[in-house]
Amino acid sequence: MGFEKGASLLEDLIEKAGGCAVMDGGFATQLESHGASINDPLWSALCLIKDPHLIKQVHLEYLEAGADILVTSSYQATIPGFLSRGLSLEEGESLLKKSVKLAVEARDKFWDRVGCVPGNSYNRALVAASIGSYGAYLADGSEYSGCYGPGVNLDKLKDFHRRRLQVIVEAGPDLLAFETIPNKLEAQACVELLEEENIQIPSWICFSSVDGENAPSGESFKECFEILNKSKKVNAVGINCASPHFIESLVCKFKELTTKAIVVYPNSGAIWDGRAKKWLPSMCFGDEEFELCAPRWRNQGAKVIGGCCRTTPSTIRAISKALKETS
Numbered sequence: 001m002g003f004e005k006g007a008s009l010l011e012d013l014i015e016k017a018g019g020c021a022v023m024d025g026g027f028a029t030q031l032e033s034h035g036a037s038i039n040d041p042l043w044s045a046l047c048l049i050k051d052p053h054l055i056k057q058v059h060l061e062y063l064e065a066g067a068d069i070l071v072t073s074s075y076q077a078t079i080p081g082f083l084s085r086g087l088s089l090e091e092g093e094s095l096l097k098k099s100v101k102l103a104v105e106a107r108d109k110f111w112d113r114v115g116c117v118p119g120n121s122y123n124r125a126l127v128a129a130s131i132g133s134y135g136a137y138l139a140d141g142s143e144y145s146g147c148y149g150p151g152v153n154l155d156k157l158k159d160f161h162r163r164r165l166q167v168i169v170e171a172g173p174d175l176l177a178f179e180t181i182p183n184k185l186e187a188q189a190c191v192e193l194l195e196e197e198n199i200q201i202p203s204w205i206c207f208s209s210v211d212g213e214n215a216p217s218g219e220s221f222k223e224c225f226e227i228l229n230k231s232k233k234v235n236a237v238g239i240n241c242a243s244p245h246f247i248e249s250l251v252c253k254f255k256e257l258t259t260k261a262i263v264v265y266p267n268s269g270a271i272w273d274g275r276a277k278k279w280l281p282s283m284c285f286g287d288e289e290f291e292l293c294a295p296r297w298r299n300q301g302a303k304v305i306g307g308c309c310r311t312t313p314s315t316i317r318a319i320s321k322a323l324k325e326t327s
């Protein structure tokens, strides 16, 4: 599929969804709610090895809840991560492909069931391959600080991302979702790779934020977006796994900084303690607050809305219902 056709797939979905598509919610969160133990350097990617059926089940749960876009289980699936677990290169690459295959199978199974039902309220979902940041791989919480240390330069980040990107692209997802990018350097690495590898699949690049104004590194979104705006390979930009309290002002800010589509999928408001490897409760949104805010975020200009960590299928159901009722 050519790049233009791929890009229109996302635009068409947004239009079909009434101007704003719904993404799924916290993937690892839902694995855990089914009892998966992911306190591991591979985090949710451990399930690709241990429990692929559960991955498919979680995808189906989010589709049932109304997700128009599924994000794959590859957030923390990386070749060096799999190698350090004793897997071969071939095994690691095959797990990356499997993450896309599981989501595509879930989407197709769901659509075979509901697509032909007259009057059903679903859209045929798109599969976005998750590409977690370098900080996610480090498993030290640095996707929320952007502190990669002095040894990490542009080339190192490109080397880290390159092979995984190639393998994931070979698996044929509909979209590429760069997630929880915490600094300008990594955003630049992603953009340069998309260009160098001449990637034909549309992509979004989403940042985390801990202060609600800047990238976690402290760099302004203005300087980060200057890099993204230059590339036609980046179709959408946004924010993920930041507090939902920040979204309203960030969507307004992003509208001024870019003409690209804006994607927002905040976490519940909980805060990740990278040392203890657990979520600390904070001022969290419940489903009712997501239901209330989603139409506001859409009216401000968000074109894709969903949830990240600590959100669940019931959150997505609430967002989907609110957007449909108010479109």
Ligand SMILES: C[S+](C)CC[C@H](N)C(=O)O
Pocket: 040, 041, 043, 076, 135, 136, 137, 138, 139, 140, 141, 143, 180, 241, 272, 274, 277, 309
């Ligand atoms: C999105 S964070 C909660 C994922 C887990 C983190 N990269 C870690 O492995 O500690």
Ligand SMILES: N[C@@H](CCS)C(=O)O
Pocket: 025, 026, 027, 028, 029, 044, 071, 072, 075, 130, 179, 180, 241, 308, 309
């Ligand atoms: N797609 C990942 C993002 C973690 S920040 C997940 O939902 O688990």
Ligand SMILES: [Zn+2]
Pocket: 240, 241, 267, 308, 309
């Ligand atoms: Zn998250």
